[in-house]
Amino acid sequence: MTAPLSSPVWHPYAHLKTQRAAPKVVGGEGPRFTLGSGETLLDATCSWWCMIHGYAHPRLVAAIHEQAGELCHVMLGGLTHEPADRLARELVRVTPEGLNHVFYSDSGSVGMEVAMKMAVQYHQLRGKSAKHRLLSLMKAYHGDTAGCMAVCDPEEGMHSLFAGYLPHHPFAPAPTAPFDAEPEAVASDLAALREVLERHHHKVAALLMEPLLQAAGGLNMTSPLYLRGARELCDEFDVLLVFDEVATGFGRTGRMFAADHADVTPDIMVLSKGLTGGYLGHAATLATDRVHDAFVGDTPEHAFMHGPTFMGNPLACRLALESLAVFEEEDYLGKIEELNRVLRETLLEDVELAVHPAVAEVRVLGATAVIETHETADLAGVGDWAREQGVWLRPIGRWLYTMPAYITEERDMRRITSVMKAWFLRR
Missing domain, CATH: 3.90.1150.10 (Aspartate Aminotransferase, domain 1)
Structure with missing residues (x-):
């Protein structure tokens, strides 16, 4: 057995017997962070794709200080505050038309859990209780919580150990036609999706997908035409369309949202990561009037029973507002x-x-x-070797792969x- 590490921190995705002590980060500025050893490394991944403004951005740091002096946190149950209200209005403004309602949570995984529960309850309230499964795509990754693990790729994904614990959902083949594919090339992908929907639509509440870029499942890059076709199929089979834009939202695919490439509005959209520029954990699940209005009713079952403690955290909301302002004002x-x-x-x-x-x-x-x-x-060994090169x-x-901060200069x-x-x- 190896000697215990100096820190009691249990690191993610780590093999405890063989892991080495993690380098300690003591600061950062722009696209770089600095280690306690004095090394400065150019961050090619912007800390799991969320630090879109880089480190120590002065406007984001100032926003934290200003908001901390006013209100750090208050429950959103039965209360509200100005940053939450303002951010919801801004998100409705910038997202695809029709996403008019915002439910907050504290991480991308939880935001997806909200979306899945919302979709299932939507059909329950419409008297279609058999529609309680989710349809996902192979190569998908939607998070590490239990509900999300169940809709990640069951073959090449990282959660096969938990197969016996997780509910079983249907999967459609991952689309194969690339971003710039002609309609004929996308047709076979959509035919495969149709075949799965024809077999399972009676029990499927929603189709979940990472639009255009399936990130942690292998960085599969797909066509906007697939999004349009999926929208049409979901409408045909009475299935909600959920876009997981945790990784793709806020510019990663070249438009503000991946949905914008296809001019498609999903029924539900999940945002996180770049939402706050990575400076605090936060997520937003947006829904259309169609979804939201199904929850308007007189029975106890019409209440959406979900409420993370830190949902709508004022610090995170204020950061998200500043992040969006920087994004737009500085032509990201x-x-x-x-x-x-x-x-x-x-x-x-x-x-x-x-x-x-x-x-x-x-x-x-x-x-x-x-x-x-x-x-x-x-x-094997590429991370250590790149570190020697300062990256x-x-x-x-x-x-x-690289998913750099947007402020990364050409050199x-x-x-x-x-x-x-x-x-x-x-x-």
Whole structure:
């Protein structure tokens, strides 16, 4: 047995017998964070994709201080406060038209739990109690709580250990047509989705999907046409459409929301990560009038029985307001377009990388790029090696990716991609 680590912190996704002491972060600024050792690392993942403004952004830090001097927290049960009300109005403004109602929670996983419960109760209130299962896609990842684990990919996902504990839901094949696919190429994906809905729609409350970018399940990048087709199929089969935009929301795919690429409004949308610029945990589950109004009634069952303690936290709401203001005032969509240009030039158009024997595919969408390898072993040691080059990279299985902060300048973006390529081309 290895000697105990110096810290009692139990780290996520860690093998306790073999893990080493985690580097201690003591500060950060812009796209970099600093370790206690004195190292400064360029963060290629913006801390699991949420620190879209980078570290120590002065406006976000000031917002925390200002709000802390007024109100740090109060329960949202039976009460409200100005940051929660203002943020709800702003989210209704910027999200696809028709998402007019906002339910807060404290993390993306919980936001998805809210969406799933909302969908099931919606059908219950309409007298369709048999519709209590969720339809998800292979390659999906929706979070680590129990309900979310049950709708993550059951074969390649990380939750197979809990299969006996989790409820069983139907799955549709992951779409395969890429972002720029022609309609004919998307048709087979939609036919596969139709086939599953035809068999299971009588028991399915909602179709859940990460639109355009299936993130932790392998960074699968798909077509806006699939979103449009899924919208039509859900309407045909009386199934709600839920977009998990925890990772894709706030610019990651090149538009404010992935749904915007397809001009589609889901019945329910979940936001987190970039919602607060990553500075505090917070989530929002938005619903259309159609969903919300089903809960208007006289019976006890019409109340939506969910209420996280920290939902609508004033600090988080105030941060989210400031984050959105910075995003819009400083033209972050323009910044993302420039990041996309660099990612395409340095990775997607690199012929030598594309033909490397370890590389299966290179993909770019918005401010996201991934080098998919054939085997997990092809990336063994890449994190330590990148750290020696001054870059923080943390692959997911066979996928070496970057989702940088949007304030990352071109020279730093090129530094990140050069390190990613050098892992393969150095040998």
